[in-house]
Amino acid sequence: MATPTRRLILQDVKTVLETITTDNGYKTDVTTVEALGKSWATVKSGEKPWVGIVPQRESLKFEYSNIRVVLPVLIIAHVAGATQDDRASKLNDLLDDVIAAINLDTTRGANAISSTIKTVETDEGAPDGDGDGSIVVLVDITYFRGVGST
Numbered sequence: 001m002a003t004p005t006r007r008l009i010l011q012d013v014k015t016v017l018e019t020i021t022t023d024n025g026y027k028t029d030v031t032t033v034e035a036l037g038k039s040w041a042t043v044k045s046g047e048k049p050w051v052g053i054v055p056q057r058e059s060l061k062f063e064y065s066n067i068r069v070v071l072p073v074l075i076i077a078h079v080a081g082a083t084q085d086d087r088a089s090k091l092n093d094l095l096d097d098v099i100a101a102i103n104l105d106t107t108r109g110a111n112a113i114s115s116t117i118k119t120v121e122t123d124e125g126a127p128d129g130d131g132d133g134s135i136v137v138l139v140d141i142t143y144f145r146g147v148g149s150t
Helices: 005-018 084-104
Strands: 032-034 050-055 059-063 066-080 114-122 132-146
Touching: 005 032, 005 050, 005 066, 005 084, 005 132, 066 084, 084 114, 084 132
Parallel strands: 032 050
Antiparallel strands: 050 066, 059 066, 066 132, 114 132
16 A cells, blocks of 8 residues: 555655755754654753654545645754853754745645645743743645545
């Protein structure tokens, strides 16, 4: 059996986020990308910048013999910075890199109709960051699946 489209899309998101390195022209060298969510406190400083992928509840719309699916995916990322300014700089660099990586191929390897960044949030202004900072990016990925198994 073929790999389900949903799985291929999530694998593509992980793969593209793993390319975030300065050798690939980005501002950040991402240390780890995982298909799970972790709080900034559970990611060790040496593992940062760390990126997690968390699929959310899908919405489905039946269209003839297909189902149009919108798969929201949270991208959670954590950085460590020595100072507030260092942390803010690293957060903004990583945010730019995540946006650029997601937009490289919005069809997720020809498996999706679109990938649309919906919201972005950082905690760069939080006074209690303890040198750690986080971003959350919500991406809606739209694709079609058949009414049977894929």
